Amino acid sequence: MGLLDRAIKNGINRAVGNAVAGAVEKAVAPKVEQAAEQAVQQVIPPTQPTAQQPAPDPAITQQQAQQAGAALGGLFGGLNAFASEAAKNMKICPACGEAAGAQTKFCPKCGGAMPEQTVAQGAACPSCGKQNDIGTKFCADCGAKLPAAVAEEQAAQAKSANAMAEWDRLLPQYPKWQFGGYDYRLERLDDYNGAPYYQFAANGVGRAELEQYRQFALSSGFRPAGQYPDQYQLFKRVDGVVYNIDLEHAFDSDGMSLYFTTREPNGGFDYVKPEPKPKSGGGLFGGLFK
Numbered sequence: 001m002g003l004l005d006r007a008i009k010n011g012i013n014r015a016v017g018n019a020v021a022g023a024v025e026k027a028v029a030p031k032v033e034q035a036a037e038q039a040v041q042q043v044i045p046p047t048q049p050t051a052q053q054p055a056p057d058p059a060i061t062q063q064q065a066q067q068a069g070a071a072l073g074g075l076f077g078g079l080n081a082f083a084s085e086a087a088k089n090m091k092i093c094p095a096c097g098e099a100a101g102a103q104t105k106f107c108p109k110c111g112g113a114m115p116e117q118t119v120a121q122g123a124a125c126p127s128c129g130k131q132n133d134i135g136t137k138f139c140a141d142c143g144a145k146l147p148a149a150v151a152e153e154q155a156a157q158a159k160s161a162n163a164m165a166e167w168d169r170l171l172p173q174y175p176k177w178q179f180g181g182y183d184y185r186l187e188r189l190d191d192y193n194g195a196p197y198y199q200f201a202a203n204g205v206g207r208a209e210l211e212q213y214r215q216f217a218l219s220s221g222f223r224p225a226g227q228y229p230d231q232y233q234l235f236k237r238v239d240g241v242v243y244n245i246d247l248e249h250a251f252d253s254d255g256m257s258l259y260f261t262t263r264e265p266n267g268g269f270d271y272v273k274p275e276p277k278p279k280s281g282g283g284l285f286g287g288l289f290k
Helices: 003-019 023-043 058-071 073-077 079-087 147-170 207-219
Strands: 090-092 099-101 182-192 195-203 233-238 241-246 256-262
Touching (some): 147 195, 207 233, 207 256
């Protein structure tokens, strides 16, 4: 990417980033970039290096970027208005973050119900009426929580409640998480040796809460087992099936994740370390002189 292209994209990213957030930015930025590129081409026609016309000197390119920046000042300066206007006719799915038109009732990506309010309406203060910047959670004039923030919290609570309901259905053999956090997710991953493999994830949880859950699992009959017992790999056998909780990789990615499947530990659930063999008596006559 050339210096001019970088200058254009950086200007767009700054302006759009200050005006919108998340899915709104993804929906608006391509349109703004297209408009910016058209404006730049009017100021500086695109050229390709040839044998007669070599690649431009970096100093000239820098000068061109400055000229383009000056020519696009009005465009970049008006991006807030551009984005705000787009936000009046846009909704964001609270479940997956997909952007859609103001008349959309169900998300075209995940099928979830779309909010009643547009993005712009979600930034309007219900107490004093101020139209706040998109992405603001509290009114800049009176401090009241904005509708978009309320809707976001409600969607997160509903998502977490759904994850807990799915736990009851999919993981009844495992002690249920009850140690705080937010934004719960429960999904089935690729099977493990033919057995279902599930991931439960939560944000806002640390190692202290993980230890509380580990102790809870131990009190529920889970324990380290196998040839190489590990305090963060817990097992429990019920009716011949061995259930496994993997706490070892809880913080390998963002947030906290627990993993559940059915499998035997190395060496088997009932593995018992063999007794050491008795030492030799010391040769043919070793046992005669003790």
